[in-house]
Amino acid sequence: MDEPNGPYAVELRQLTKQFPGRGGGQPVTAVDHVSLQIGQGEFFTLLGPSGCGKTTTLRMIAGFELPTAGDLLIQGRAMTNIPPNGRPVNTVFQNYALFPHMTVADNVAFGLRVKRVSKAEREQRVQEALALVQLSDLRQRRPAQLSGGQQQRVALARAIVNQPQVLLLDEPLGALDLKLRREMQLELKHLQAHLGITFIYVTHDQEEALTMSDRIAVMQQGVVQQAADPVTIYEHPVNRFVADFIGESNFLAARVAATTNGRTEVDLLHGAWRLPVSLNGHGAASQPALTITVRPEKVLLAPPAELLNGAMAGSKLYCAQGVVQEAVYIGTDTRYQVALPTGESLVVRAPNMRQRGQDYKVGDTVQVAVYEEDLRPLWG
């Protein structure tokens, strides 16, 4: 195998998990032949809607679920059937799972205690871990006496005090309010950089995933749809699900119009726009229909004349007339829904750079334009 920097932190090979169906029904496949390679020190996020298999995948890495098929390697060692207490990983649970009958310090010391770390070393490491999450003052409190944010920090300290090679985080910020969640996102990111531990992070919040991750695996129905860095995931989604789940997208139906000299061209808006696309290995003949996607903030609203005249060299601008159907002011920008004469409609997000409010009202006729490279083909 080609592993230039030693083994992967975590490697999943065709990992599959089936749960028995309720009342003897068909088994449910929660995770379906998932293969992933997670590098040392990487901040890797499993992202998807609830029920997509992200948590089950994490639980298999932790050892709480045994895979039905496939292999799991941690630091290059086979871990598929090793119980949780024999794995070099620690978990931060969604509900924190703090021991209610122990103080903060005893919660954090738990892992060291069961591993028979000497008392002197234990106390020092607990102190360091609590200092790292800024909870040194609360060491004698019980979990019930702490706020949600503080409990979250205790859960974090309890995990990292064991110096795991991989830290698993199951929607750790889900129960916190937005402001605190933003703070903790940055704090977690800093912590990860500081400790150099591999983080595997489960969330359904796409913004959180984009903010924190080195790489994201977008999952749906037990299958990894796309695994890539945040920019690639956002800018080059491989299919409609990814484009729809991450941020907002416009989808336009398109049809292969011509293939000449190895160049494929597709028609959209009933032939109003003809767009060259790269096939990327997809056979145009077998799939004459496809979807073109464009992000709302990449649609230009009433572009100035110099743009329309081709001032931006090297990229073609596609234009269309439309009627504003809806205009919602959301502070940083205004979100318009523009109906095109072909019956389709485009969502446009126009930044409020100069204006205080709406430049256009419902019923206004506007011109919309999109650069060629912002129109992305989605096959299948």
Added chain:
Amino acid sequence: MERNKLSWLTLFIGPSALWLLLLFVLPMGAMALFTFRAGSFGAEREVFTLEHYRDFLSQHSYHLLLWRSTWMSLWVAVLSIVLSYPVAHYLVFRAGDRRILYLLILMVPGWISFLLRIFAWKVILGSGGALNSLLLWSGLIHEATPILLYSPLAVVVVLVYVWIPFAALPIFASLQRIDNSLLEAAADLGSPQWETFLRVVLPLSMPGVGAAFFLVFIPTLGEYVTPLLVGGVNGIMYGNVIQSQFSRALNWPLGSLLSLVMLVVVLPIMLLFNRLIKLEEIVEI
């Protein structure tokens, strides 16, 4: 507003408060008063004296019996908990979807008359009984032993048998309240199963263990039917003396005093236990 709130409160709590007052507090007061009366009936009843207190303090047999009954009750409570804990643990953590079914099955013997079950134990423990026959057959003993029945041991054995399902219930409830993620967290932190049990499961189930203890200990201390039937001369308990003061000796004042003393013995034990398991701290979550 304030008045309104008060009247609602009266409506809801009133009946229960009245019930408790009429049937618990007042009789308790009457009982305490009775300890000072010279006799149970007639003119003697109107004479107040400390004679029964002197009587109780000088009679060492009472103290001895109370001491022994407390010990027996402790044994019964502890054994019931030790034997029912694994049952409750199995039901909660291993029985899966069938836990409620099994719990019901555990309760089935409770539908059979208490007396009938004690007589069944007489058949098992008696000289010609099942257990003696088994021991004879196995060659462990050569002639039937009478000590199985009519002994403190028989009382303890029968009472433990009777209490196991009742002791299992509160333990079951407290184990069921333990969030599975706590067990996962312990395993995740490197704890083997037995250590997770000692460090997490057992401490968190202590409220249930405490409840089971009182559920068994208190009624056992006042028990008199079982000792009467299987206890023999050496197996009688404090409850038997109280019962005989009321029924045979017709010395109600002394019977009341003996009851009051039992109450005074139980209270500190309860408080001590409460301190030991720190109920209120665990219940917070």
